[in-house]
Amino acid sequence: MLGMHSGAAVSIAYAVRHPQRVSKLVLFGGYAQGHYQRGSTGDAEWAKAMRTLVSQERPVFIRAFSSLWLPSGTPEQVQWFLDLARVSHSSENQAKFATAVGDIDVADLLPTVKTPTIVFHCIRDNLIPFSEGRHLACSIPNAGLVALESENHALLASEPAWTKMMEEMEGFLTDGG
Numbered sequence: 001m002l003g004m005h006s007g008a009a010v011s012i013a014y015a016v017r018h019p020q021r022v023s024k025l026v027l028f029g030g031y032a033q034g035h036y037q038r039g040s041t042g043d044a045e046w047a048k049a050m051r052t053l054v055s056q057e058r059p060v061f062i063r064a065f066s067s068l069w070l071p072s073g074t075p076e077q078v079q080w081f082l083d084l085a086r087v088s089h090s091s092e093n094q095a096k097f098a099t100a101v102g103d104i105d106v107a108d109l110l111p112t113v114k115t116p117t118i119v120f121h122c123i124r125d126n127l128i129p130f131s132e133g134r135h136l137a138c139s140i141p142n143a144g145l146v147a148l149e150s151e152n153h154a155l156l157a158s159e160p161a162w163t164k165m166m167e168e169m170e171g172f173l174t175d176g177g
Helices: 005-017 042-053 059-069 075-088 092-104 108-112 130-139 160-174
Strands: 002-004 025-028 117-121 144-148
Touching: 002 005, 005 025, 005 108, 025 160, 059 075, 108 130, 117 130, 117 160, 130 144, 144 160
Parallel strands: 002 025, 025 117, 117 144
Antiparallel strands: none
16 A cells, blocks of 8 residues: 555555555555644744645735645646646635644554555655654564665655665565565
């Protein structure tokens, strides 16, 4: 099972509840606790400000938000990301989604994960700090952590980190655990 961003927490919960259905768990750019649950006023305030800015549908704010996801992206890649975000959901739904993922908390489940797990996280991720990926890997028994040299939250296939992730993932998925 692959869990990316907030989907990592969902994947963790699923793997704990249904271990017979998940043979391996791959987490990328994820976290166990959303912005509102991390105990940091700064994280919660930042998330609230970003939710407000994105909901205004002003191009300058949307571009600022996209720069957190793809700071190394080309103008074409950033435009693709913006177009995808615009057609995927309304600003109203984006605000609801941001609140929901900010409230995620599966930290108590991490020590109970029995599924072989590998965690990938970009070292200079501007959206979800590397420390969140490290926390996942350190809290899930026997999980591996692969640090990726990138500042993008959405890893690009043109980056050397993409090749590293694909090689490490293939090795993880094809070996015995």
